[in-house]
Amino acid sequence: MPVDGRRGEELSRLPAAPGPGPGPSRPTSADVARHAGVSRATVSHVLNGTDHPVSEQTRQRVLAAARDLQYAPNASARALRAGRSNIVLVPMLRSATVPGADRFLESLDRELAARDLVLLMHGDRTTSGVRGAQAWAELRPAAVYVNVSRGTPAAVELLRRAGVQAVLLTGAPRVDYAPTVPLDPAAVARLATRHLLARGCRRLACLVPSGPLAELPTQRYEAVMEVAAADGVPVERVDCELSSDSIAPVVDRWRDPAQRPDAVYTNSDPFAILLIDKLRAAGIEVPRDIAVVGSGDHPLGAALRPAITTATFDVPAIARVVASSIRRLLDGADLDPGLEAALRPHLIVRESG
Incomplete structure (x- = not known):
């Protein structure tokens, strides 16, 4: 990662430092100063980005010398000298x-x-x-x-x-x-649930991914339950994985209108994409039969049909x-x-x- 903003970016093209073992000693700022024909103080001003006035020609000469010598500033040493870190x-x-x-x-x-x-x-x-x-x-x-x-x-x-x-x-x-x-990562679930309730939905379901994804979806499921309970609306919990085989059984059960929720919060847009595909294959139309809301604003969500309604943060x-x-x-x-x-x-x- 860059050490000094613009100067760090210009030095980021330096080759990787050699591994351990015999070889030439690591170049120092004194070597850069000699190579550029300037003082060590000037090298420090250029590579550390201080406010000291340095001409553009001199700055470029120092940067070129650093590249030629494969010199990389020592951020730890600089922090010790300055008494502070960035x-x-x-x-x-x-x-x-x-x-x-x-x-x-x-x-x-x-x-x-x-x-x-x-x-x-x-x-x-x-x-x-x-x-x-x-x-x-x-x-x-x-x-x-x-x-x-x-x-x-x-x-x-x-x-x-x-x-x-x-x-x-x-x-x-x-x-x-x-x-x-x-x-609060669960805030998107509350927003999505309030939206579905405002649409008149009265039988909700919530997908709860398992495995390494389980902690956050569980929090979001609890948020859905909290908002829905305030309106006396039941929520069906659907534990699942991001796979067709995992989603297929519940979609098959939802073929029966008596077993079917009228809206699903899917926790994330990839699950919404998968669910909509399985619902379409089962002859269940979105949103006429089941409304679907995801989270995260996945790029594919706007491109698919129907395009996915999503609750998201401005990252x-x-x-x-x-x-x-x-x-x-x-x-x-x-x-x-x-x-x-x-x-x-x-x-x-x-x-x-």
Whole structure:
């Protein structure tokens, strides 16, 4: 990942560093300075992106020398010298299959880079609490962004004592021991359910994917139950996998109008796509016989017929306010004032429900 915004991007084309073993010594900033015919201070100003005035011609000469020598700045050493880091550490999610996670991290990486910060993913998916905080603190990040379930009060206190300037938690519920991004993944299910009830649907079903996807869909199923129960509407739970064989038995049962719900919340758009295909094959029309609503705004959802109604979050907007909030915390300010608005899900109404 880039270390210094634009300068990091221009150096990103450098070949990979050689592996361990005998070979030439690693080039230093002094070597770059000699090769470019400038001072080490000038090299530092160019590669670290300081405000010190350097002509464009000199800057390009330094960058060319760094490329020629295959020199890569040492971010850890620079942080030690400066007494601060620009690293934002984000522990990898416990599940590798959380919908939208990759898109969020890509957006967050861009938004942090625009604020002179660097995203660093920590690869251990299981650590949490004090044990996790000890591992995260070893990398001397400026900030840590982690789920509330893993960022316990003791973990947050350890990170602060270790010199981490900002700890930002995410998830529900909001806590009082650290700033929190109260993102509730089940909010899309509540929005979808309210939409279906407003359409007059009175017999609902909810697909609940199993396996590694189970934790989030279960939360969303409980949210559907909560909203529907307030209107006295029953909800059929359908445990399933993303496969035709898993969906086929329930669709076959729904051929009987007496057994059929009038609407289904599918948890995610891929499940909506699969369900609509099986319903069509069974002669059940969407939305005339069964309305279908998904989540996530999958690109295929708008292209298929019927196009899928979906409840979703604005992922780039969330990444933007998270990056802004981290930057503001590091600068001693409060969270981004637009945070709450960016976290609200929205409904994209199409043909399926």
